[in-house]
Amino acid sequence: xxxxxxxxxxxxxxxxxxxxxxxxxxxxxxxTKALVxxxxxxxxxxxxLDRVTASLDAAGIAHVSLGGVVPNPHLSLVREAVSLARxxxxxxILAVGGGSVIDSAKAVAYALAYDGDVWDFYCGKARPAxxxxxxCVLTLAATGSEMSDSSVIxxxxxxxxxxxxxxxxVCRLRFAVMDPSLTLTxxxxxxxxxxxxxxxxxxxxxxxxxxxxEPTDSLAEALLRSVMDAARVLAKKPxxxxxxxxxxxxGSLSHNGLTGCGHGVPGGKVGDWACHQLEHELSGMxxxxxxxxLAALYGAWARYVMDADYARFARLARKVLGVVEADDKxxxxxxxxxxxxxxxxxxxxxxxxxxxxxxxxxxxxxxAFNCSFKGTRTIGSFKKLDRSDMRNIYAxxx
Amino acid sequence: xxxxxxxxxxxxxxxxxxxxxxxxxxxxxxxTKALVxxxxxxxxxxxxLDRVTASLDAAGIAHVSLGGVVPNPHLSLVREAVSLARxxxxxxILAVGGGSVIDSAKAVAYALAYDGDVWDFYCGKARPAxxxxxxCVLTLAATGSEMSDSSVIxxxxxxxxxxxxxxxxVCRLRFAVMDPSLTLTxxxxxxxxxxxxxxxxxxxxxxxxxxxxEPTDSLAEALLRSVMDAARVLAKKPxxxxxxxxxxxxGSLSHNGLTGCGHGVPGGKVGDWACHQLEHELSGMxxxxxxxxLAALYGAWARYVMDADYARFARLARKVLGVVEADDKxxxxxxxxxxxxxxxxxxxxxxxxxxxxxxxxxxxxxxAFNCSFKGTRTIGSFKKLDRSDMRNIYAxxx
Numbered sequence: 001x002x003x004x005x006x007x008x009x010x011x012x013x014x015x016x017x018x019x020x021x022x023x024x025x026x027x028x029x030x031x032t033k034a035l036v037x038x039x040x041x042x043x044x045x046x047x048x049l050d051r052v053t054a055s056l057d058a059a060g061i062a063h064v065s066l067g068g069v070v071p072n073p074h075l076s077l078v079r080e081a082v083s084l085a086r087x088x089x090x091x092x093i094l095a096v097g098g099g100s101v102i103d104s105a106k107a108v109a110y111a112l113a114y115d116g117d118v119w120d121f122y123c124g125k126a127r128p129a130x131x132x133x134x135x136c137v138l139t140l141a142a143t144g145s146e147m148s149d150s151s152v153i154x155x156x157x158x159x160x161x162x163x164x165x166x167x168x169x170v171c172r173l174r175f176a177v178m179d180p181s182l183t184l185t186x187x188x189x190x191x192x193x194x195x196x197x198x199x200x201x202x203x204x205x206x207x208x209x210x211x212x213x214e215p216t217d218s219l220a221e222a223l224l225r226s227v228m229d230a231a232r233v234l235a236k237k238p239x240x241x242x243x244x245x246x247x248x249x250x251g252s253l254s255h256n257g258l259t260g261c262g263h264g265v266p267g268g269k270v271g272d273w274a275c276h277q278l279e280h281e282l283s284g285m286x287x288x289x290x291x292x293x294l295a296a297l298y299g300a301w302a303r304y305v306m307d308a309d310y311a312r313f314a315r316l317a318r319k320v321l322g323v324v325e326a327d328d329k330x331x332x333x334x335x336x337x338x339x340x341x342x343x344x345x346x347x348x349x350x351x352x353x354x355x356x357x358x359x360x361x362x363x364x365x366x367x368a369f370n371c372s373f374k375g376t377r378t379i380g381s382f383k384k385l386d387r388s389d390m391r392n393i394y395a396x397x398x
Numbered sequence: 399x400x401x402x403x404x405x406x407x408x409x410x411x412x413x414x415x416x417x418x419x420x421x422x423x424x425x426x427x428x429x430t431k432a433l434v435x436x437x438x439x440x441x442x443x444x445x446x447l448d449r450v451t452a453s454l455d456a457a458g459i460a461h462v463s464l465g466g467v468v469p470n471p472h473l474s475l476v477r478e479a480v481s482l483a484r485x486x487x488x489x490x491i492l493a494v495g496g497g498s499v500i501d502s503a504k505a506v507a508y509a510l511a512y513d514g515d516v517w518d519f520y521c522g523k524a525r526p527a528x529x530x531x532x533x534c535v536l537t538l539a540a541t542g543s544e545m546s547d548s549s550v551i552x553x554x555x556x557x558x559x560x561x562x563x564x565x566x567x568v569c570r571l572r573f574a575v576m577d578p579s580l581t582l583t584x585x586x587x588x589x590x591x592x593x594x595x596x597x598x599x600x601x602x603x604x605x606x607x608x609x610x611x612e613p614t615d616s617l618a619e620a621l622l623r624s625v626m627d628a629a630r631v632l633a634k635k636p637x638x639x640x641x642x643x644x645x646x647x648x649g650s651l652s653h654n655g656l657t658g659c660g661h662g663v664p665g666g667k668v669g670d671w672a673c674h675q676l677e678h679e680l681s682g683m684x685x686x687x688x689x690x691x692l693a694a695l696y697g698a699w700a701r702y703v704m705d706a707d708y709a710r711f712a713r714l715a716r717k718v719l720g721v722v723e724a725d726d727k728x729x730x731x732x733x734x735x736x737x738x739x740x741x742x743x744x745x746x747x748x749x750x751x752x753x754x755x756x757x758x759x760x761x762x763x764x765x766a767f768n769c770s771f772k773g774t775r776t777i778g779s780f781k782k783l784d785r786s787d788m789r790n791i792y793a794x795x796x
Binding site: 009015016226 | 399400401402403404405406407409410411412413414416578612613614616617619620621623624625627628639640643644647648651659660
């Protein structure tokens with residue numbers, strides 16, 4: 001087990017009708033005036049936003065609101081929110097929505113505690129030292145942003161729309177209100193994409209390298225099995241509260257750091273993240289749903305890297321995917337087939353074509369060019385991948 | 399899944415030589431003068447205390463020290479520590495030791511933020527509203543106190559030496575420094591007792607009731623398997639770093655609330671805790687090692703309560719204990735036998751006699767009388783147990 005740190009300070013309030021506790025939670029964590037940040041109209045139409053602001057009123061918390069956060073949230077809206085929050089003297093950022101809204105709120109929280117340009121944190125020019133307190137009312141189980149140290153923002157002010165992430169414990173939310181019943185009516189596509197994203201967050205850490213780490217690996221395998229079982233239930237019965245609750249809670253645990261403890265570089269990077277980075281370019285260029293993009297790329301990535309350590313893939317196959325096969329290479333291959341069969345079962349694509357993308361050779365080149373930062377970086381830790389590897393994986397995923 | 403809250407704010411710093419980070423951590427969490435609280439001479443003799451105070455010096459943290467914490471820590475020493483900390487103006491409590499030292503430090507932290515008598519929180523007269531910040535350098539994997547909301551103190555000022563617990567998120571430590579290499583030289587008895595305690599913290603929550611909860615149950619089963627495997631390794635190879643690390647980290651996860659999420663009464667009690675309460679009386683009266691006491695009682699408890707829901711015990715038997723048996727009742731019984739065989743394998747007692755106690759009928763009466771608070775309370779949630787049930791279990795454990 002490698003040395004690690006874990007910081008999960010987020011107060012989790014999980015269950016039915018928990019949105020009513022939002023105001024009291026903002027007060028508990030020192031907020032007096034909140035910027036309520038949200039996305040499209042669904043939080044308004046469902047009445048959730050009204051319930052949240054009523055809860056703020058009841059707790060004596062003043063508030064202003066700014067909606068309009070889109071999937072792959074934009075830097076320009078972050079700037080607008082920062083201006084509003086500064087003008088109005090907000091001391092707490094409250095995200096009401098899914099991962100995009102929370103990521104945008106984290107960027108706003110960074111910016112309010114920084115004199116420079118918040119993009120500095122995303123382009124790697126500076127590290128955030130602090131942030132204004134933030135919390136969320138979660139409406140979607142997918143990104144795990146409600147407990148993670150991660151925020152991903154798309155710079156829509158640049159012609160190439162760069163999508164970049166910033167990871168720091170500084171932005172961990174003070175609280176996360178999670179009511180699975182808010183997700184009961186989510187469309188099947190969004191539900192399955194969320195499950196694929198959650199599974200990927202665990203898999204990325206699982207494939208930090210060839211090493212085994214207990215109890216971390218066993219916990220990861222338990223989460224994978226639970227999410228796969230629940231995803232299968234939801235494909236048939238979308239309003240199953242237990243399955244919704246399983247997915248929502250597993251989503252937080254899959255990305256709060258728990259499944260990486262003892263893996264990776266001490267004090268440094270934990271997880272492989274090649275699939276995520278390959279997908280970021282894809283969704284940056286084509287605006288595909290993140291989880292579906294991950295699903296489309298996984299098989300091509302796994303088959304391309306598994307020769308670095310068949311035993312690791314074989315363990316996953318046996319412990320999670322029901323493979324009974326003594327030979328590691330065969331078990332590893334069978335495991336990828338089983339996982340792809342599962343993805344299809346819940347309606348996810350396992351190729352770019354199934355995702356609706358017919359990519360030209362020039363487009364593959366462009367994806368690999370961008371993902372490799374013009375050929376200047378490698379990605380992955382289970383197996384290091386350079387620009388030509390990236391192109392091969394994109395091509396194999398066609 | 400029942401509604402739940404989870405609050406695990408403790409910054410975990412895990413790995414080799416992490417004690418050197420203590421001073422910086424105290425500073426990060428606002429401390430300027432620390433009361434260093436510890437137990438017997440081992441922290442002194444090993445040089446750990448010197449390394450910790452050197453780290454405090456390097457970070458510019460002033461400090462005073464008070465040792466002498468004993469297993470089943472005493473209220474009188476808590477009071478002495480409070481006087482010292484008040485006199486010296488300490489604003490941070492630093493525990494260097496195992497669960498007893500941490501529990502004592504938590505009591506000191508409560509007391510320093512309270513005008514009344516700190517025993518109020520343990521006898522149930524008052525609920526703690528706040529506490530002075532506290533952290534720890536952990537030297538023993540067992541109680542999980544480093545991340546738990548729990549503190550257990552023995553009132554040595556009363557003739558009957560009442561041992562009582564207080565649970566509150568208020569006392570969760572700001573940080574926990576965990577270096578498994580500090581535990582490499584622990585005697586076999588203490589190691590195995592620690593493992594038995596850790597397993598029990600998961601089992602108590604697992605048996606909150608008959609309900610299944612995912613992903614919680616699968617996570618709990620993963621932890622149980624990991625700890626059992628590591629305990630077997632340590633019985634033969636006490637200086638195995640990986641196994642020590644597994645046990646230490648699993649110990650924190652088994653008692654920080656993770657394995658109870660969605661079980662139990664929303665907003666109320668999670669877990670059965672009958673074994674713990676039966677054992678508290680035992681160790682209060684005879685000063686036995688807590689984990690060994692739990693091991694001695696488990697089989698008698700399990701066989702007494704399993705008719706409340708054989709299926710729950712059967713799941714444990716199949717998922718954790720390798721039982722292959724279709725009939726739930728038979729699987730449940732086989733599971734208890736397997737668990738007792740495991741306990742024996744690591745050198746733990748599975749009866750009171752094996753624990754060195756030859757109890758008279760009068761002593762059984764006294765234990766049940768005390769554990770039932772003179773017949774005024776029941777214990778357990780998987781199956782409610784009254785005074786006569788408690789006496790039966792003690793008798794069956796003889």
